[in-house]
Amino acid sequence: MYKEEALDMLKKSGYKVTKPREWIVEALEGNTSHPSAMEIFDQLRKNDKSFSFATVYNTLDTLVKAGVVKQVTVDPQCSRYDPDMSSHGHFYCRKCGSVKDVFDVSLDMGSTSLQDEVEGYELNLFGVCRECSTEAN
Structure with missing residues (x-):
């Protein structure tokens, strides 16, 4: 359910749905660990997805702008990402x-x-x- 809603929000915000964006949304679906961009990159690389870290980083920025994911700045080492957009x-x-x-x-x-x-x-x-x-x- 999250994937379809997220990709729909992306389109409504004027962004194209590319394969890397789709893969990153899939990686975030149901993920409660609040992964960093590097953790998402590593996870996708293990699944034979090939693209650069810059693509992951830029895609996460796009997803934040589209309201699909929250950027969580609680970790002093790096930003984390949360697909749960509810107030918490x-x-x-x-x-x-x-x-x-x-x-x-x-x-x-x-x-x-x-x-x-x-x-x-x-x-x-x-x-x-x-x-x-x-x-x-």
Whole structure:
């Protein structure tokens, strides 16, 4: 379902659907690991897809502009990409580098002194994940 909707959004945004764009959308479908451009590139190369890293990077930029994928900047080393466009935050483990979705965040915008019209938000949490905490003990 994600693939068809994503490619349709790409077309509606004025972009052509090329094979590399299709492959990258397929790689992101159902992917909750928030992969980096290099991880997507490596995954596709393992599946005998041949194109350059620049193609992956530029395609991800196009997908972000078309509203098909979110660029997540929680990892200090690189950008990550999330196909889940719903409002949610992210948790970054500073030990293992994993990125997890955080859905149970509530913001009461009415209780702030903010007078501007809010269109969205990004919430990034940092710390040590449960798995890494358990390993340390």
